Amino acid sequence: MGSVQRAMRLLEAVARHQHGAPAKQLARETGLALPTAYHLLRTLVHEGYLRRDRGLFFLGEAAERLGRRGAQQKRRTTVSDVLARWRDSIGAPVYYATYREGEIQVLCVSDGPGRPAGREWADFRETGHAHALGQCLLAQLDDAARRDHLDRHPVRPLTPYTVPNGHELLRRLDRVGRTGPVIEHQEYALGTVCAAVPLTMGDTVGALALSLPHRQADRLLAAARQLRREIGRLIEQITPSISI
Template sequence: MSEKTVLHTLERGLQVLEAVAVADGAATAKVLSRQLGIKLGTCYHLLRTLLASGYVVRLPGGRYDVGHRAASLNRHLQRRSGPSPELTVILTRLHNRTHETSYISGWYHGTLTLQHYISGLHTVSVGNLDVGYTGHMHARASCKAVLAFLPEEQVAAMFKGVELAAVTPHTIVDYDHLTVELARARRQGYAVDREEFSEGVCCVSAPFFDETGSPTGAFTVSVPTARFHVRQVTLTMAVREAASMATGFLRAGHLAVLPAERGKSPGHRDAS
């Protein structure tokens, strides 16, 4: 069998699996055959293959639904792109404390991805920021909070000699200036974005750490600049509490409300 034929067969199998998932337990071979333009015999063959592999299950009445193998793929995707339920609970607490737009981002394979957010009572428009966003790491408070606790050689490999785009007139575009900013974030345990990503909006962010002390994500709140000047201390305490709770969960496996930390962040590495 040629490579082209194998790939075409795989593509049809994936189309069937996707259609089964969309149908939510109502898909039959005849419906799938008509919907996808696949011969009925071929459709049955693909369904038998998916059934044998655990990607679909057969229900009464000749209907099909997704199986445990497909569900495991979804769980893997959630682990990569979305926060765990426990971290989402912490995000909700952060939002309830601040009533501001609150975010959680995760560090994965060398980039920080916005995973989830809860809008504040007074919605703040922050550029094109949305779930899945990974861009402009030098301009976002969440990214600076995580970058501050990475080995310096990793940060240099990402940014040294690379043009840093001026997202706003306030964006740091000089690598040396960025390293000074990261050093400050490392000392104080949180990072601030003062209109560097979106004009008129400031953000404060604190990182959380896994059991090895490596940063694995950050909690952030964003507010209009005028309100940030009034609430900076309160907002900083809130994101640091959220980060401390997340670190505790990742290390101990359970959630606990911790006293607000006034010293260094968990997992903090002294600058040498």
Template structure:
């Protein structure tokens, strides 16, 4: 019993605090000093210094030349593997969405300012969207990206856009931050985003954000504009919303 208590009070608590620091670093969107981490975490400075030193040694945190700290490269493999496993778990629900809509269903998450597609079930039609699992795109020019951004505070969206820029994928891509933010308010109000050939000409996409997930994510249905008409959007959007709600609930229950 004494060993178990020592393990609970020492090892587990230290592990919890280490992950809290990693999450605080992630929340900064870039880097933070020890004093900033102390202010946001409420942990004593000696504790933070000890934990950060260990995380740096393991490669999960790095110290920049300005002596501030940021997430380390060793987390990339963990995050990517977790995302792909999430995609595998969600695939049966995406398959049901394809059966109901006849179009390609996708699941994407926000990683390091980019949207990465982690799962896809293709349409049975010969003409379909050719986004593939593992593809990374900037969020301002995609349906899933806009759905995800619609759930973030405006200041966080502006900071992200400052870091990534807003290159035009097509003539329909949003390239002005103010116009995009106004559009995102509409997306949040209606509960889904529509990509009107903003990523790829001739392709329309309906995307719905997941809620309560550890990482920002969205599910979408995409297809040629000639088949996925504006009239079809009103019919298909509720189906995508239902799938997003089911995925969100399952994730909340397993958390």
């Protein structure tokens, strides 16, 4: 345990020096005897956590991977917290998805007791024509990208209410436009209604959605409007930090 603690102190010390630091300086900053520092530095280099160049030590690829994973985990935790807050204020499960590399990717779902998420009984990636999230994402694409998606994932009926064919879906997407909300009644699953609103930040094509039991369909439009307001407030909060 002592060796691990000393190695971590060395890693932290190296991270503070963007342009690298020699072993003697790192030993002095961490309060380690020079032979101990040399031994741990060599081990960290061997394991890929540090690299040595012209007598200076820098963070290695292994340490950088840990940093990227930590940042990614932090972003996921932040998204989960935001969605949970919206779930509780709106009173419905909330979904977040993006369109990346030609596919629909559901990244986060926030549900809870009394607010169960809809069951993914048919792959969301292949049935974007039938659910609000998918339709909202496809509406933000250009015509060529939409047609390419439908060539790979053709329209097929999931319920009696599913859009009947690709031509009708494309007409619907044109009516919705890139910024409009999408309302879907039992097209993906019987007994469930959904609404989705676009979330566009930079080049990211994203959408947020909520679902309700069909018996609460009269709440759907108001809930979608509330979700859109919440998104607007969030963007207002983070825009200053983005510009910095």
